[in-house]
Amino acid sequence: MLTTIVVILLILWLLGMVSSNTIGGLIYILLVVAIILILVRIITGRREV
Template sequence: MLWTIAIILLVLWALGFGVFHVAGGLIHLLLVIAVVVVLFRLITGRRAV
């Protein structure tokens, strides 16, 4: 589930550079948060149920 959200945010972030210029900043912020959460889960070794 978390990987799916991260991939969707990555695609939206890429679109944000050209198509959705106004929403690009918000999508970039959400993408950074998603990457931090994924890294935290990988470092701690916890598995999502």
């Protein structure tokens, strides 16, 4: 679930970077949130189901 959110945020960030209509700071906020989620996943480790 967390991986899916990270992938979606990274895709949105990339789309914002390549589009001509960027919303300014929102693009960088998406990148920071994606990085934070990746770090949380790494720190908490992978849980076996």
